[in-house]
Amino acid sequence: MTPAPRPRAREAGAELRALADWEAFVPWLLDHCARWPRAARFSLTQRLENHSLDVLELLVVARYQPRQRGSTLREANLVLERMRFLCRVASARGIMSARAFEKASRDIDEAGRMLHGWRQRLGAAGGRRAPPTPSSQLALPPEPGLPSEAAPSLRTAQPRKAARRGPTLRRVGGLWLRVVAFDNLLAATRRAARGKRGQRHVARFLAEREPRLLALQRALVAETWQPGPLSTFVIHDPKRRTIAVAPFGDRVVHHAVIDVLEP
16 A cells, blocks of 8 residues: 655645644643543543544644545544633633643644634635745743743734834833733633623623633734724613623723732
8 A cells, every 4th residue: 555645844834833733732731631630530631631632633634634634624623622621621620720721721722723724725725725824923021020920921923013003002010911911811701701691792702711812812912902892782771871881802801900900
């Protein structure tokens, strides 16, 4: 049996990076899950370990089997969603630490973004590879005097100065890194959703909590975040009034800033 020809690295584009990043993430996750208590071994540990290995195998299949690439990438994206919810359950039970949960959420979100871009290129090219586009990325430099968990390394698209509108965000001392820290945004989300989880837009945000928070964090770091339009509704008790409500993401930013300025 003649093996399939190996695709050239220069034609792979972001495929090799997605595969290499996930290959580096899997050993960390296996080592971290191995330290979990035995009570969670058959409920969470084995599932997360198997899902991480499944994604790695699916990426290999998508790399070397062009005819199965579309369905394989969809299946890999579904497995990533399963892992995201399992990590959320492990964090809620106190099995996964806050720093480990942030790293796992960030790496799973980055893998999902790469798969989404891979699938978009396939759809745009009709199944043929499109030339890779260079991505300029930056890392938020750590600020001295702050704990490491308050200054995570953030990779995001570098904003163009010509595309910025309005005044830039002011950074006062070391407060900026604390505002955009993932754990602060996560706590702000819980406070903003208190008593409002039954609302449709809040439930939609919470269902995609980690990807939305990471996207919000990237926009804040890149200084491209802008408040969304207000939605209005009318109440008639005790008198007719029009109420304006900010998008839930804007309320998360509000809580994140207030929690740092007035803890």
